[in-house]
Amino acid sequence: HHIVFLEAVHLPLATMPFxxxxxxxxxxxxxxxKERIKPATIVISNVVDVKPSDMDAAPHxxxxxxxxxxxxxxxxxxxxxxxISVINAPSANIDAVSEHFLALYFASRKRVGVIDRNVxxxxxxxxxxSLTKKIWPAGPPLGCKQETLGIIGYGALGKRIEMLCKALGFKEILVAERRGVTTTRGGRVAFEDVLKRSxxxxxxxPRDQDTINLIGKAELETMRRDALLVNxxxxxxxxxxxxxxxxxxGRIFGAATDVLDTEPGGPGTSxxxxxxxxxxxxxxNLLVTSHVAWFSGSTIQTL
Known part of the structure; x- marks a missing residue:
């Protein structure tokens, strides 16, 4: 086999048993x-999208x-x-990404970055x-026991975040039904209601044709004034x-994201x-990290 590893910057690759x-x-x-994968029998990617037009150039x-x-x-x-067989690494980064969610949640609710910079x-x-009135002019931030968490996407990662937030004592956890469906499954809450209540x-x-621009102007206007959105x-x-x-x-309290439309990103790209x-x-009231939520020792070991 001839392997083409497109993004070694992200993690080391173990020796293959062949x-x-x-x-x-x-x-x-x-x-x-396209040019790089021409001789490949195996292509390894992480973030960069390998399109059919690229694979057309790789006959083997x-x-x-x-x-x-x-x-x-x-x-x-x-x-x-x-x-062409396709494989991925399901659930490899669940611990790391769920923990990164908590990092963004607490840093956003507590305005950690703003306070650090001010001091x-x-x-x-x-x-x-005291900086409290400057940092939180609308009043004290919510604590875990006051939080209603809305989870949009209830796979293994969503379930892991649910477990962690239950352990932290979140008041209520809502699992969103898919947008636009006419019936709501047991244990789910209508998409619009999750936006209103959380x-x-x-x-x-996942990002697919049903979730592109899932959260836009109308959805943001539906959210609570004290809502925090974490992507x-x-x-x-x-x-x-x-x-x-x-x-x-000031329509919502704040937002945090580990992902962007254009990556890598920087000033002027978004x-x-x-x-x-x-x-x-x-x-x-925005925190941005550079698509690093997955990165941890346990993830690297699993991959």
Whole structure:
């Protein structure tokens, strides 16, 4: 076999129990995929999407291995027609991603980043003796025992987050039914009702044709004023421009995301990431991490 490993920057690859040669690239842009995978019998990807037009250039390709849980971008019908097997790593990162959700939840509710920056860069705490009114002008933040959690996406990750939040004493946990369905399964709550009732909403659903722009202007306007939105799923599920507007207008308490429409991201690549050097205004009450929720020792060992 000849293996082409497209994104070695993310994690090391164990030795395979068969004879093989390998081309290993630290990172690969979408425009480089087609040329790089031409000689491959096995292609290993993590984040970058390998499209049918890329695989057309690889006549000997037998296996597409995705070193991740999510693989909604894979054209399974194309692969089946070509006889290309597709594998992924289901549940490999559940512990890491659920723990990262908690990190974003607490950091957002407690405004950890804002307070840290204020204390390190100003004398306001010394001058006023308290930052509470500045940080939380609408009143104290909710505690776990006051939280109603809405889970959108109830696979293994959603269930793990549910378990952790129950252990933390969340007041109520709502599991959302799919948007647009006419009947609600037992144990589920209508999608719109979850938006209306939840104080914290976590997105852990796959990205597909039914979830693109799942959360847009109308959905954000439906949420509570004290709602916190946390996206642990994929870019494209939340309309970034609508979220930036909602945060600037104070329609919801805050948001946190580990994923973006365009990755890697930075100043100017997203409505959520304005270029401050050009005088653009920062989006308030927002935490962004760089698609690192999956990264932990246990995940690497499992992969």
């Amino acid at each position: 004879d093989y040669t390998m081309d290993k690239y630290q990172k690969t842009s979408p425009g480089e995929i 390709l037998q296996l597409l291995a995705v070193l991740a849980t999510g693989m909604g971008w894979v054209d399974k019908e194309y692969c089946a027609k070509r006889g 390190k860069t100003s004398h306001e705490w010394i001058q006023t003796n 104080s914290t909403i976590v997105l852990v659903c 642990m799923a994929r870019g494209g599920i939340v309309n970034e421009a609508a979220l930036a507007t909602a945060l600037r207008e 409505p959520l990431l304005p270029d401050l050097s050009k005088g653009e205004e920062e989006v308030p």
